[in-house]
Amino acid sequence: MSIARVVLTLALCGATAFAQAQGWSPSKNVEIIVGSAPGGSNDKTARAVERALVENKLVKTTISVLNKPGGGSSIAFTFVSQRPGDPHTLLVGTTALLTNHITGRSKIYHKDFTPIASLFNDYVVFVVNAQSDIKDGKDLVERLKTKPQSIAIGFATALGSHNHIAAGLLMKTIGGNVRDLKPVAYKGSSVAITNLLGGHIDLVTTAAGNAAGHVESGRLRVVGVAAPRRFGGALANVPTWKEQGVNLVYGGFRSIVGPKGLSADQVAFWENALRKASQTPKWQADLKKNYWSDDFLTGAEFAKELDETYAAMKSVLVDLGLSKQK
16 A cells, blocks of 8 residues: 555544544534424524524524424424434423323323423413402412412413413412312413403413513512522512422423434534533523523433423322323
8 A cells, every 4th residue: 555545544534533523413404393383482492592503603504493383382292203313303392291291182292302401491470460469479378278269370371281280389389279279271371461460360370571571560460489599680579489488499491302312422412502502691691581590401310300390290280180191
């Protein structure tokens, strides 16, 4: 073999070794699938992820957001589950990955996907009309204990949703019977809040960002925050449930999962890219603006949290009579 050929062979081997050391990276357009229509929290999450990855050059290919609403996100879940081993398809994972399976809406659940990263938690707040005689969390707890049917509780988007579960968890935590609750399901949190403003219901359980503007305008009052610590901004003066003697921490996670069958290299790439994205100033600004709590988790920790959350949700849904799982 000539010296030139030996040099060329060594160079090619070196390049191959370097490429292998770099691991996998996307080679074509990446689709982020959202199980709801444009404009909602899930869609905002997907577009925030897309911006952070592209603007910070954490992914060299293009990224597009594809909305597939319907069936309480079941259409999107089915779409992604039918692309096993495809690292160019990602899904915005929410509590619907768990509740849809528990309530029998879908046979597909979190174990049918590859967990990549939990991005943040959208902790639930308990909101009343500013004119309500329920002034704080203690007033609400007292009413739920003595006259639960006197409080019509509105939430999105269906019986058994994570906002419904929030009310059920509060009732369980204070020693009440969750079936004594008076739930009213709406198609969206904005509709529930409109009905609260109009005096048609007494309480809404929803994400903090949905209520903050109305609190700032003086039209609504948050009486309890199911977060581990207080929020800032318009909700800075609202105590957590723990501060009011109720051991309740609960929210709806937003995550990124992939189809089943992704390789370790592919998972590692997305974990690393999403971790870097979550540390950018723009991402941190989005968290603050939307009252999202930075609870970034990956790997085994994220998978464990999914299992634990599934068990906790199932427990409440069994008590509510809405579980189809034994």
